[in-house]
Amino acid sequence: xxxxxxxxxxxxxxxxxxxxxxxxxxxxxxxKIQLTATLTTRPExxxxxxxxSPLFLNDDVIATLLTYEDLVPRLEVVLGKxxxxxxxxxxxxxxxxxxxxxxxxxxxxxxAYIASENVLCTKMVAYYNREEGSxxxxxxxxxxxxxxxxxxxxxxxxxxxxxxKRTAAVSAISAKLLMPPQSEVxxxxxxxxxxxxxxxxxxxxxxxxxVRVWSRRVESAQRLAAAVHxxxxxxxxxxxxxxxxxxxxxxTSSREPVxxxxxxxxxxxIAAVGACEPDLRELDDDLMKEAIIYVDSRDGAxxxxxxxxxxxxxxxxxxxxxxxGSLPALRERTTIFKSLGMGIxxxxxxxxxxxxxxxxx
Numbered sequence: 001x002x003x004x005x006x007x008x009x010x011x012x013x014x015x016x017x018x019x020x021x022x023x024x025x026x027x028x029x030x031x032k033i034q035l036t037a038t039l040t041t042r043p044e045x046x047x048x049x050x051x052x053s054p055l056f057l058n059d060d061v062i063a064t065l066l067t068y069e070d071l072v073p074r075l076e077v078v079l080g081k082x083x084x085x086x087x088x089x090x091x092x093x094x095x096x097x098x099x100x101x102x103x104x105x106x107x108x109x110x111x112a113y114i115a116s117e118n119v120l121c122t123k124m125v126a127y128y129n130r131e132e133g134s135x136x137x138x139x140x141x142x143x144x145x146x147x148x149x150x151x152x153x154x155x156x157x158x159x160x161x162x163x164x165k166r167t168a169a170v171s172a173i174s175a176k177l178l179m180p181p182q183s184e185v186x187x188x189x190x191x192x193x194x195x196x197x198x199x200x201x202x203x204x205x206x207x208x209x210x211v212r213v214w215s216r217r218v219e220s221a222q223r224l225a226a227a228v229h230x231x232x233x234x235x236x237x238x239x240x241x242x243x244x245x246x247x248x249x250x251x252t253s254s255r256e257p258v259x260x261x262x263x264x265x266x267x268x269x270i271a272a273v274g275a276c277e278p279d280l281r282e283l284d285d286d287l288m289k290e291a292i293i294y295v296d297s298r299d300g301a302x303x304x305x306x307x308x309x310x311x312x313x314x315x316x317x318x319x320x321x322x323x324x325g326s327l328p329a330l331r332e333r334t335t336i337f338k339s340l341g342m343g344i345x346x347x348x349x350x351x352x353x354x355x356x357x358x359x360x361x
Contacts, residue, residue: 050152057357059158065356066161066349068201071169072176074348076323078114079173079296082344083320089115092343094299104129112343113148114351120148121347123159129253133217138192138253139163143350155354159346162353164193166345168201170296170319171271174337175202175247177322177329178294179269183246184209189238189258189282190251191215191224194273198249199228214241216252239263250274250282261286270336272307281306283336288313291334294322300340307338 081089096109105128113120125141141159146152175183186208188195195213203211214235215221225232235241242248242263252258252274259270261284270291275282288311295301295315301308308315317327319337 050147050150052152052154054153055155055354055357057155057157057353059161061357062157062161062353065353066165068165068169068172068204070352070356071166071349072173072205074352075166075169075345076173078117078344078348079170079318079320080323081114081116081320082297082342083318083324083326090344092297094297094303095341095343100126100128110341110343110346112347114344114347117348117351118148119347119351120146120151121343121350122146123163123343123346125159125163143346145350145354155350157350157353160193162346162349163341164197165201166349167194167273167339167341168197170345171198171249171273171337171339172201172205173323174271174294174319174339175206175269177319178331178335178337179247180267180331183269185212185245185247186210187212187214187241187245187248188251189214189241189249190274191217191220192251194251195224195249196228198251198271198273199224199232202247202249203228203230208247212241212245214238247271252282253280254282255280257284257287258282259287260284261290264334266334267332268334269331270334271339272336273339275306276304276340278304278306278309281310283307283311285311287334288336291336292316292330294319294335294337296320296338296340296342296345300342301338304340305338 078090082092091113093111098107100106105126108125109122111122121143123141123143125139127139130136130138141163143157143159143162144153145155147154186202188199210233211230212233212235213221213224221234225234238258242259244265246268248259248268248270250259250272254275259282264287272282288307293313293315294317296319298315298318301315321327322329
């Protein structure tokens with residue numbers, strides 16, 4: 001497609017020196033180039049872009065680039081946009097799950113498009129219900145970024161660091177909105193990667209006087225306590241850990257409740273992160289029915305959350321609805337944030353990583 005050339009005529013009687021003409025010529029040439037780049041993309045240029053090999057970033061690199069200070073505000077914005085249900089802004093279907101029954105696991109596909117971030121992304125996550133004490137990972141994930149205009153794959157990233165940090169960041173957003181004022185005691189049930197990232201996020205973003213950890217295997221809880229910064233009390237039972245806690249984080253793979261309503265301090269906030277399948281749960285019926293339930297996605301919770309499906313509890317609001325101001329944060333009540341994870345969260349985290357990586361090149 002030809003470009004348009006801008007001609008500037010001198011005023012009558014004006015005098016143009018050779019130097020002035022040269023500067024004018026340079027400006028016109030610059031304008032031609034800029035206008036061509038803006039208005040046209042030649043087919044051969046597009047093919048060159050699409051032919052480039054994808055960039056690969058591993059978890060070690062991602063860990064140096066992805067911070068909670070960057071994640072939290074960007075996630076708040078996109079969660080708010082998601083809850084407005086404007087498909088011109090955010091598109092994210094419910095996660096597609098492919099069972100791998102032979103190996104007691106599954107494969108999840110989590111696509112998302114965010115117009116304001118100009119990011120088209122999908123995460124593929126393989127998950128397994130491992131035997132307790134297994135040395136094999138329970139989650140393997142990869143994140144793929146595509147050019148929104150051309151559709152070609154531009155970047156592949158390891159998904160574990162992104163998953164851990166964005167999940168903890170969203171839980172922290174729920175605590176920011178819903179935990180009691182002057183919260184002093186944090187309790188974490190579980191000892192895996194998510195336990196570590198939630199400890200990191202919550203102790204970095206908030207100030208707690210006491211942090212407690214419990215795991216079914218005491219040695220696992222002890223390893224976690226030894227690996228994190230700051231003092232952590234290892235509890236001998238889930239009840240001991242929960243008793244009197246202001247904020248409770250559950251990051252287990254339990255099939256049966258590990259937290260019971262009678263243990264929970266009135267007004268406490270629970271971030272329930274584990275049990276992301278319809279037949280798994282971490283919280284008992286009494287707690288689910290007495291507390292005010294918040295979720296990241298109503299549609300996702302209706303088909304994926306065993307805690308909600310099996311208890312029959314009603315969802316009060318999405319976090320995005322609270323962030324938008326359309327529904328209130330009832331922090332004077334006992335509250336539960338049921339986290340399931342969303343493709344838009346991965347997309348935002350991946351965009352942050354890619355932009356920061358590019359800025360350092």
